[in-house]
Amino acid sequence: MASPIEQLPGWVYQALPEFVDHLEKELGSWDNQWGPLYYRRIPTKAFWVQNIWLNPFMAHFTSISEAARLLKSIQRNWAPLLVRNFRRGQLIQEQLPHIPLDKPREFPFVVPPAPMGAWTLLDEHTLLASAHTTSPFPGGTIQFVENKIDPPSRAYLKLQEALVRLGAWPGPGDLCIDAGASPGGWTWVLTRLGAQVIAIDRAPLAPHLMEHPLVRYVKHDAFTLKPQDLGPVDWVFSDVICYPPRLFGWIEQWLSLGLAKNYVCTIKMQGDPDMETTARFAAIPGSTVVHLSYNKHELTWLYRHPGESTDRPEGKAVFPVPMTEEPLCK
Known part of the structure; x- marks a missing residue:
């Protein structure tokens, strides 16, 4: 039997470690906090975040397998953000479908349309999770395979x-x-x-x-x-x-x-x-x-622009053209 889920009104904001003060200024106030996660019952816009959990819920469970089953019953893709009970959290994640959490990606690539959920443990028997978040990347972060030779800057x-x-x-x-x-x-x-x-x-x-x-x-x-x-x-x-x-x-x-x-x-x-x-x-x-x-x-x-066309507008300059250091207007 699935564990009871308590849907939480509002959003959970995942702070950027180096800009916590910026997020706190944006939020003004919050109703609870668990490490880098700030919970606010009345949502407000915030930009200095790593991720926003849009439909958060809490769920109580008795075993690792029960927690994994609960998450899998909602959707496939889940990324952990563990702030405590790390080993227990790792064991739960191992029972979820595999996703590459920190594998560097080649550019370009298309983000899969399936939502990327986020979850954490509040204690040994309580999940905090959200099936939908603002970031399409696991944990709100992404790494690319780096070219350390050709680009003139990072x-x-x-x-x-x-x-x-x-x-x-x-x-x-x-x-x-x-x-x-x-x-x-x-x-x-x-x-x-x-x-x-x-x-x-x-x-x-x-x-x-x-x-x-x-x-x-x-x-x-x-x-x-x-x-x-x-x-x-x-x-x-x-x-x-x-x-x-x-x-x-x-x-x-x-x-x-x-x-x-x-x-x-x-x-x-x-x-x-x-x-x-x-x-x-x-x-x-x-x-x-x-x-x-x-x-x-x-x-x-x-x-x-939502109505963008691939057609080239009339009168647009076409390359190649000579390189110049002359201004286009005076």
Whole structure:
């Protein structure tokens, strides 16, 4: 007989170890806490999280096999987040269907559509779990197989994760803006996907990217360039170091003109997190704001237009074109 389940109203927030204070500021108050897990009966938006458990429940069990049966009766995929009773938790996980918890993944890959659940032990006989979470990755984290030779910076890992989270990425024939491109980590990812890139930065890219036939380098402050001088394009990427309101103002121009369909932008924090601008990004319909596994003191804004077409808009520039250091406008 299945163990009784007590459904909990609200959400459970899984804190980022290095940004617990940011999450606590976002939540304001909470009703219970178990290690890195903060339970709030009345849900509220929070972005400085590793994962959010969306339909939490508690269940009491008498044996390891009973706990495993309970979880399997709900769905297949479960990832543990153990904060106590570690050995008992490991034994329960061993009886669940295998999932690669910390295996580095090759990029790109498509996240399976099946939900990824999360669970922990509150004591020897009590489960806290949620079948649905905001992250598609086990435990809210992912690792990629690293290329330690070709990319000019490790920032490429952040873009790979963002594209997998978005569930889409550029391909041959797509035209991309890479703002704040130097030294070229994101441009490197995009060219490997076969996309054409207008890479904008005051500093040059790595030499092999400056000479790449799919790359046009523009020596300029990206935010002083008007979208109508650059677009239409398929994708806009930004990893520019700037205050969040400046990034938001630039993105507002792009959105109002409809000159791009897809966006991946890093919201970099200077000191205390800018909650107000983060909320403005999140309020854009169809948007997602997340803290990626490869983010530091920053968040990532993801946007994909629901009516995106693979057709190339009329008048869009077609590569290859000569590399240049001349600004597109004066």
